[in-house]
Amino acid sequence: MEIEGAATLWVAAPSHYNNRNFMRTIKLTxxxxxxxxxxxxxxxxxxxxxxxxxxxxxxxxxxxxxxLVGSGRTDxxxxxxxxxxxxxxDSSLSAEKIVSALNANLPHDxxxxxxxVVRKNFHAQFDVKSKIYSYTILNRKxxxxxxxxxxxxxxxxxxxxxxxxxxRALVGQHDFRSFQASDPQRQKQSTVRTIxxxxxxxxxxxxxxxxxxxxxxxxxxxxxxxxxxxIGSGKLPKGSMRKILARKNRLAAxxxxxxxxxxxxxxxx
Amino acid sequence: MEIEGAATLWVAAPSHYNNRNFMRTIKLTxxxxxxxxxxxxxxxxxxxxxxxxxxxxxxxxxxxxxxLVGSGRTDxxxxxxxxxxxxxxDSSLSAEKIVSALNANLPHDxxxxxxxVVRKNFHAQFDVKSKIYSYTILNRKxxxxxxxxxxxxxxxxxxxxxxxxxxRALVGQHDFRSFQASDPQRQKQSTVRTIxxxxxxxxxxxxxxxxxxxxxxxxxxxxxxxxxxxIGSGKLPKGSMRKILARKNRLAAxxxxxxxxxxxxxxxx
Numbered sequence: 001m002e003i004e005g006a007a008t009l010w011v012a013a014p015s016h017y018n019n020r021n022f023m024r025t026i027k028l029t030x031x032x033x034x035x036x037x038x039x040x041x042x043x044x045x046x047x048x049x050x051x052x053x054x055x056x057x058x059x060x061x062x063x064x065x066x067x068l069v070g071s072g073r074t075d076x077x078x079x080x081x082x083x084x085x086x087x088x089x090d091s092s093l094s095a096e097k098i099v100s101a102l103n104a105n106l107p108h109d110x111x112x113x114x115x116x117v118v119r120k121n122f123h124a125q126f127d128v129k130s131k132i133y134s135y136t137i138l139n140r141k142x143x144x145x146x147x148x149x150x151x152x153x154x155x156x157x158x159x160x161x162x163x164x165x166x167x168r169a170l171v172g173q174h175d176f177r178s179f180q181a182s183d184p185q186r187q188k189q190s191t192v193r194t195i196x197x198x199x200x201x202x203x204x205x206x207x208x209x210x211x212x213x214x215x216x217x218x219x220x221x222x223x224x225x226x227x228x229x230x231i232g233s234g235k236l237p238k239g240s241m242r243k244i245l246a247r248k249n250r251l252a253a254x255x256x257x258x259x260x261x262x263x264x265x266x267x268x269x
Numbered sequence: 270m271e272i273e274g275a276a277t278l279w280v281a282a283p284s285h286y287n288n289r290n291f292m293r294t295i296k297l298t299x300x301x302x303x304x305x306x307x308x309x310x311x312x313x314x315x316x317x318x319x320x321x322x323x324x325x326x327x328x329x330x331x332x333x334x335x336x337l338v339g340s341g342r343t344d345x346x347x348x349x350x351x352x353x354x355x356x357x358x359d360s361s362l363s364a365e366k367i368v369s370a371l372n373a374n375l376p377h378d379x380x381x382x383x384x385x386v387v388r389k390n391f392h393a394q395f396d397v398k399s400k401i402y403s404y405t406i407l408n409r410k411x412x413x414x415x416x417x418x419x420x421x422x423x424x425x426x427x428x429x430x431x432x433x434x435x436x437r438a439l440v441g442q443h444d445f446r447s448f449q450a451s452d453p454q455r456q457k458q459s460t461v462r463t464i465x466x467x468x469x470x471x472x473x474x475x476x477x478x479x480x481x482x483x484x485x486x487x488x489x490x491x492x493x494x495x496x497x498x499x500i501g502s503g504k505l506p507k508g509s510m511r512k513i514l515a516r517k518n519r520l521a522a523x524x525x526x527x528x529x530x531x532x533x534x535x536x537x538x
Contacts, residue, residue, distance in 0.1 A: 111414040145300040145380040
């Protein structure tokens with residue numbers, strides 16, 4: 001009788017499922033087409049966001065909405081190929097099942113690429129070692145039809161060689177204040193970051209600018225790209241990048257390049 | 270007086286503009302995202318087609334709709350990176366102005382890449398030397414978000430090496446009846462075509478199959494791709510492609526791969 005009772009209890013409400021010690025931390029890697037989103041971060045209900053859509057799927061799968069922490073926000077229109085986020089759950093679903101359950105409940109413009117059970121104190125934002133952002137420019141005379149939501153259409157001639165040379169001035173640890181969005185709220189934090197690598201390539205009119213850094217200031221990539229375009233088009237002379245960096249003033253740099261050309265490519269831990 | 274009269278007449282209605290001898294033949298190269306089109310060919314008014322949208326732009330620019338002849342039709346959902354079409358016009362607009370006028374009047378999912386004045390009897394369909402179609406498969410476990418309208422999502426393992434070997438059997442002049450759509454209307458024409466080249470590549474989970482031929486039967490590329498997938502996944506054994514080709518029967522080949530993975534890459538003259 002005692003055994004039977006215990007067994008029944010076990011099936012009905014496995015006590016460790018609600019135990020904090022059974023909580024697992026899940027690391028998600030995800031891809032999204034940012035075109036129809038007001039960015040990553042959940043906002044008022046009328047605005048469609050990536051986080052908001054994932055919470056709806058969480059509610060359906062887990063019956064609740066565990067807090068989802070992203071590696072960082074992405075702006076309206078910005079895409080992600082390898083965004084990373086974590087959440088804690090007491091669900092016993094395998095990582096593989098979490099991927100398929102989420103993909104079955106998410107809209108077509110979000111896809112969960114991978115889920116992994118990680119150490120309990122893994123933190124998608126604080127544990128970041130580096131991030132790689134990729135910016136795509138279509139440099140030809142006629143506007144894009146197929147890639148129209150995934151590149152910045154720039155129809156004027158560009159000196160790619162000069163852009164590559166000037167970009168080198170950004171590599172290393174620098175105060176990137178000149179490339180920070182002119183948002184007074186953010187002015188007080190440190191603006192020193194380390195760019196590990198910048199790779200600029202061209203293929204069939206598509207110019208990609210990949211930047212790896214230990215962290216990015218708000219709109220930093222788009223401001224760097226806007227400045228590189230002014231250099232490449234001859235509006236700014238050779239040697240400008242080093243001078244702009246030294247000025248530590250947003251007004252020294254070029255315009256912010258449009259959001260849809262930007263993609264969060266990878267987050268490294 | 271006579272001179273003045275003649276000059277006035279010249280400005281008001283330049284006689285050669287309406288003269289058949291002044292008719293120019295314009296070759297257009299265009300790109301489109303086939304997602305929201307019922308294919309290339311104009312149909313009933315309720316169906317949005319590429320040709321239909323270009324005719325609307327023609328009406329605005331030229332005040333009439335010169336006949337637009339494509340290199341061939343593309344089906345609903347099929348994309349084009351280098352579709353070619355021609356039309357005849359008595360307009361004096363330069364080729365460059367025709368590109369910008371068309372792009373200003375066309376929706377975002379069609380772009381005119383180039384316009385050229387060509388010899389009067391150039392024919393976009395009859396003068397084709399070869400066409401290159403490209404098919405994209407995304408071979409990974411999770412569905413695509415960013416490229417969802419431009420690839421066939423295939424989540425099962427594929428033997429790419431075997432697919433490449435088997436594809437070789439298709440190169441050369443053959444009767445491709447086995448890969449023709451099972452449409453009785455088309456059964457009477459010759460089904461002999463020459464495949465000049467097949468190139469299969471893989472990059473980051475994306476498998477592209479490029480096929481160049483002097484002509485294609487209806488749904489030929491999609492039927493070849495469907496068959497290659499059955500070979501790659503192990504449903505059909507090594508040596509199948511040669512046997513299927515010899516059978517000259519549509520039932521011998523694999524399923525038709527979905528339209529959205531297909532793209533008309535280039536038309537050669």
